[in-house]
Amino acid sequence: MQHLSIFPVLIPLLFGALMLLPPISRNIQSQRIASIVGTLLLLVSSAFLLYQVNNQGVQLYALGGWQAPYGIALVVDKVSSLLVLLTSFLAFTIMLYAVAGQDKGGAYFHPLFMFQIMGINGAFLTGDIFNLFVFFEVLLIASYALLIHAGGKQKTQAAMHYVILNLVGSSLFLFGLGILYGTLGTLNMADMAIKVGQLEGETATLAKTGSLLLLVVFGLKAAMLPMHFWLPKTYASATAPVAALFAIMTKVGIYSIFRVYTVIFGDNAGELANIATPWLWPLALLTITMGSIGVLASPSIRTLSANLVIVSSGSLLACAAINSEAATSAALYYLVHSTLASAGLFLLADVVARQRGKAEDRFVHSRPFVQPKLLGFAFAxxxxxxxxxxxxxxxxxxxxxxxxxxxxxxxxxxxxxLLIGSLAALITFSRAGTTLFWRHNGTMATSAEPAKTAEIISIAMLLLASPVLVLLGGDISEFTQQAAFYLHDIQSSAYDLLPGVAQ
Incomplete structure (x- = not known):
């Protein structure tokens, strides 16, 4: 099982490439079978990987046998293994929903979906900031195409804004990497964590510039104010499976902030210790505030879901600003919850929209639902x-x-x-539920169709994850506490990953 660490990257890569080749590329049913099998294998391997890390400790996988800091290294600790399992579960449930018919809107949905999963998992697993940039680009290129899946003017316009902003972000990312490599001579995270504390004077100032450039890039990915404005329109215009998958995209930026500014620029970084904290505090609080305002102003379920993603991002950024083991543990638990709950609401919004005719998922009077009790319970x-x-x-x-x-x-x-954000969500959900399920006029829309079995199962799996997280709350919180301890312990997260480096 020594190669298990690379399976979360290798499986989606191989299945995505396979679906680009004939005859599978010409047969939608074959692509669906391949996607279900691929995501199921990914889920099983990710579960085994988390089990292995929990029992055997951190796994360091050096590609080609080249040891860190010179080779390409994948680092599987409790944080990354948890997030890889979360991504794999999310991918499997979303794919169940997509194969019911949502994948017909455009070509290459299935391989693009797999390539994006590959990029997300790679970003969580890499132990090198340059490879973090590479995996960022993989997931972003796939997301550009997925965003315009099923076409339409609104999708194209949102995609243009999304692409331009992320191209700017990628450029800043490269500038930041260049500055840090020039000052530290390495981009391996563990190696950087050791060397950054030795910087002084002008060199430290230069490294500070590079680190703050990275904070801008990660903030853009995480929808941190004032770089959050792209998210509501982008997510609301995407098809349901794509929007649900995008629920974890902001978490990649959040994870990067935790990893880089806790391990590298944490307490032991000398002049650069906790460099991000003064910036994170006001921006996190303002992100929660603007997200809450967006929640109150939301005219539809999809827009509401998108604004709730911003609120969750602000909450997670506040945990990063607190910068303690308890806050990191809380952030990991809340990250899992918010990702699955948001994805479930995006999928539910699509079913609601299809059963309400022209009213779609907007908070206006409409025709009655085909499945009012089922959708009402899921919405509650x-x-x-x-x-x-x-x-x-x-x-x-x-x-x-x-x-x-x-x-x-x-x-x-x-x-x-946080409490005001919850109040804003309560008010909006109450208004939305009253309008959607109690205020009907006319007869049922002739074009309305009931949700398919696969769609119901997918939504149920995502929503039932919430009570499961409570039932297993003790074990999960213990796991997140151990993960947080490792992330904040430089002796464990740096020296143990660089054999031969004297402490």
Whole structure:
């Protein structure tokens, strides 16, 4: 099982390439079977990988036998293995939904989907910042094409904004990498964590510039204010499977901030210690505020879902600003919850839109649903989870974040904003539920169609994850605490990954 660490990257790469070749590329049914098999294999291998890491400790995989810091290294610790498993589960459930018919909107949906999963998993696993850039580009190129899946003027316009912003971000990423490589002579994260504390004077100032450029790039990916404005329109215009998959895209930026500014520019970084914290505090709080305003102003379920992603990003950024093991543990739990709950709401919005005729998922009066009880129950579960009400995982996640605040100043800022964000979600979900399920006129739309079995199963798996996260809350929180401890312990996360380097 020594090669298990590369399976989350290798499986989607091989299946994506396979689906580009005839005869599979010409047969949608063959592509569907390949995608289901591929995502299922990915899910199983990711579960085994997490089990292996939990029992045997951190796995360092050196491609080609070239050891770090000179070779390409994949680092599988409890943080990355958890996020890879989350991505794999999300991919499997979304693919179940897509094969029911949503994959017919354009060519190459299945291989593009696989390549994006490959990029996301690679970003979580890499131990080198340059390879983080490479995997960023892989997932972004796939997302450009997926965003315009099923066509349309609105999708094309949103895609243009998304592409231009990310091209600018990629350029800044390269500038930042160049500066850091010039000052440190390495881009391996563990090696950088050791060397950055030795910088002084002008060299430290130069490295500070490079690190802040990276913060801008990661903030763009994470939808951190003021770089959040692209997200609502982009996510709302995407097809349901694509929008649901995009729910984890912001988490790649969040993860990068935690990894880089805890391991490399953390407490042991000398003059550059905790360099991101003064910037993260105000921007995280403002991101929660703007996301909450967007939630109140949302005219449809898809826009509401997109704005809730911004609120969750702000909450996770606040945990990064607190910069403690407790806050990181809370962030990991809340990240899993918010990703699955948001993805479920994006898929539910699509089913709602198809059953309401021209009203789609907008909060206006419309014809009655084909499946009112089923959709109403699913909407209620989704609302409770995303508002953060007991007894679901959103409540547990927010309680963990609130408990992680360490000082009176942190409590004074974080508690009111998180609670106000929950209140905004409660108001909007109440208004939306009343309009969608109680205020009908006319007869059922002739074009309305019931949700297919695969679609119901997919949504149910995502929504039922919330009570499961509560039932297994003790074990999961213990796991996230151990993951947070490793992330904050430079002795473990740096020296242990560089054999032969003297401590």
């Amino acid at each position: 579960i989704s609302a409770l989870a995303l508002i953060g009400m007991p007894p679901l995982s959103g409540f547990v996640g927010k309680i963990m974040i609130l408990q992680a605040t360490q000082s009176n100043a942190q409590t004074m800022w974080v508690w009111p904003l």
